[in-house]
Each structure stands twice: as C-alpha cells, then as structure tokens.
Amino acid sequence: MVSNVSVAALPLSLQEMADTLGVALVLKLIAAYGGTEISFPKNPDENHPILLALGNEDGKALCDYLVGQLIYVPHMRPRKSARPDVLALQGEGKERREIARLLGISQRHVRRVANKPEAPNQFKLFED
Known part of the structure; x- marks a missing residue:
C-alpha cells in the first residue's frame, strides 16, 4: 500500500475515519x-484478530471509534477477472471471506462470481 496517500484518495466510506484516526491507520486496516x-x-481482548493485525494501540483506537459497527473495508486494488481463482478456491473448501482475502477482492465480488451461472454459449477448451 502506498504510504503517502492523501485522505482525498481514499474511498469516501473511509475518509472521515482517516481524518479522525489518520491515514496510516486506515491503510493498515x-x-x-x-x-x-x-x-x-x-x-476486544488482547488476542482479538483486529488487535493482532493492527497492533494493540491502533486496534483499540479503531474499536473505540467504530464500536458495535459492521463495516465493509474496500480493498483499493484494480479489478481483474477472478472467476477461475474463486471457483478453484471454493472447490478446495475455502470460505468466501478467506477467498476474498487471498485474492484481494471483496466478499461481495466473490459471492457474485461464485453464484453466477456459467454462460450457456461459452465453449470449454478442455474437458473436466
């Protein structure tokens, strides 16, 4: 992640948080x-995943700021075709949240890709 990102370059959903807690913390998130x-x-207890991922001080500051909320954290990566990777990881039994983290895409996109039926006019190059 780029270290000299301005608040304005962040998604709107994270700009207020960056103004309050700092851009560096939002980039860690x-x-x-x-x-x-x-x-x-x-x-959160000391072994909570948020504290482990962000550090004790930053994790607690974020929990205090967003206490009790469920938010979607944008990934800020360029779009790519993820269908083959999503389907392969799903076939391995991975959960959608884990697939999203592994591929750097959103859970919503994983859900859309996984639930989208194969195009009927799409020819297969290789047999299964």
Missing part, C-alpha cells in the same frame, strides 16, 4: 481486512 466486512467489539 485496508491491508489487513480489505475486501471484507468486519465488526468492531466494545472491549
């Missing part, structure tokens, strides 16, 4: 949870 939905507890 994007790096750790981009493309997924995450909820913020009131009193």
